[in-house]
C-alpha cells in the first residue's frame with residue numbers, strides 16, 4: 184500500500200502530512216491537528232506500507248492527523264473521517 188496524503192476537501196494530492204494540514208488551513212480555512220511527533224505508524228500484519236509509489240499495488244488516501252487511511256476511490260470516507268474525528 185502506498186499512502187497518498189490527500190486533501191479531504193478538494194482531493195489534491197500532497198507530498199506529506201504537514202503539507203496537507205497547511206494546505207487545508209490556507210486554502211479551505213480549517214485547522215486540523217497534526218500527528219504527535221516521534222510516533223511511527225503502527226505496523227499492520229496484513230498490509231505492507233511502501234514509500235515508493237511504483238512499488239505499491241494499492242494506493243490509499245491518508246489522513247494527515249492520525250493513522251487512518253482509506254481506498255483511493257473513496258474520498259468521501261476520508262472526508263467523513265476528518266469531520267467526525269478532527
Ligand SMILES: [Zn+2]
Nearest residue numbers: 190192193195
Ligand atoms: Zn484542498
Ligand SMILES: [Zn+2]
Nearest residue numbers: 246248249251
Ligand atoms: Zn484522522
